Amino acid sequence: MEPHATPTDPAQPQRSLSVHGQQRRAPTRRLRDFQARVQDGDLDTYGRGGAVARLEERVADLLGKEAAVFMPTGAMATQVALRLHADARTCRTIGFHPRAHIEVHERKGYEVVHQLHGMLLGDHDRLVTLEDLEAVREPLAAVLLELPQRDLGGRLPSWEELVAQTSWTRDRGVAAHLDGARLWEAQPFYGRPHAEIAALFDTVYVSLYKGLEGLAGAVLAGPFDLVDQAREWRARLGGQLHHAWPLAVSAEIGLDTLAPRMPAFWQRAKELAAVLQDLPGVEVVPDPPQTPLFHVIVPVPPEALAAAHSRFVERRGLELFLYPRPTTSPRSSRFEVTVGENAMAVDPQEVRQALEEVIRDAVR
The missing domain is CATH 3.90.1150.10 (Aspartate Aminotransferase, domain 1)
Known part of the structure; x- marks a missing residue:
């Protein structure tokens, strides 16, 4: 990273x-925020119960998804989601922008760990377009879209373009996954509820530590069965933290005060x-x-x-x-x-x- x-x-x-x-992330400031918020009932065990379960339910409801699962990193959340979409479609090819986080900052984890093949869509210096998708000539398991495209200065497609692209995936049985690390920041541009934006996608990942200023972590939201499978992969990949309640509580503070x-x-x-x-x-x-x-x-x-x-x-x-x-x-x-x-x-x-x-x- x-x-x-x-x-x-x-x-x-x-x-x-x-x-x-560092001004708002110093440990002493964080501890003061925690003291005003945390309760003994926040305790989780390996991601079950407490503040973690409460956060998962809250994010799933906010995004209009059936279920959600806490993940220690966004990289794990997105890679697991794409793997599960590929497994379900017996196709190992996923499409994404050349400057997508998964390609630029995650050391080819999708390929090395999950045996996925990445197809780069469009040009490095502009957003993916519907025309880029229509130019694809081989099967895809999933298309990943990043809202906003951070390495292009936080650019966003128009709502009409976004609907057209996700409709293209749906019509072809291709999964649409949202790298929504900064979905909180993108939502005002569209002027639509988070759930309406998320409804265009099969799965959505949101970050807890960027705009929300949480300690760390991410949430992956989607259908019940996929989220259950994602919990299994969280354990397989070493992401099953004994206690994650501090991460969940800090994210809740961000949802309440910063979102x-x-x-x-x-x-x-x-x-x-x-x-x-x-x-x-x-x-x-x-x-x-x-x-x-x-x-x-x-x-x-x-x-x-x-x-x-x-x-x-x-x-x-x-x-x-x-x-x-x-x-x-x-x-x-x-x-x-x-x-x-x-x-x-x-x-x-x-x-x-x-x-x-x-x-x-x-x-x-």
Whole structure:
């Protein structure tokens, strides 16, 4: 998986634009939240009962699915779902975007562990389209769609396009699986209940630690029989934690306090993008943001940007991003802005001035 800190940045920022910034994730803060929430009845045993069962039922109901199962990681949740869809169809080929998390960040687990064959759909630099699906000329067990497409700046297809793509899978007996790690963030764009979005898919995975700021974990939701099989695979893959109640309780806190805030976070993302988009050489992707997540492309190589940002954090105590990423040009780089409560505490104009300062330092 990806790091949540820049190795070259030893400074300890007092404020951060990132939802993963340490300000809201420090252990002492977490313990205070837990003390106000946790009860002895929250105890589970190997994922049975307590807060884990309560969370599973709550997420299944929220997504309109028959059942749900807690998983220690999203990678496990999605790989297990795709394996079960493939087993049910006696077909080992699954289709997904070239920049899907399962392809880029999971070390080919779908192939090495589950003997699945991945078919890349469409182009690296745009969303999957219905035309990409119609161009497929071999059987597929499942199609995975990621909402939003994180490595494309949090882009989302239109509702009409999403319905068309999932209708294509349904008409052909192909399973549709949603990598909904950031479904909480995507929902305001569609303006539809979570269950209406999830209804387009046979199975849905949601993350508990990203936008919800939980400790860790994921939930996989779908039909009763598939969820029962997923529990078996959780045990086979070493994901049967003796006690997972702390992870479930922290997720419940996020569902109560942060999920309802996603429209406000999206609005702040649009405000941040608006003050950055006219900086010389700076590009916001997408413009405007479709979720509380977007990318900023700057005319500075990644190494120079990381060094200048590190110096800025030491001077100002404000973290603009966690780490820079390369682009197709060696003269530019990009970073991700992920808006949560951390970013709500920073004025957009201050962010603009901060980025100007970092860029000036980087190009000296």
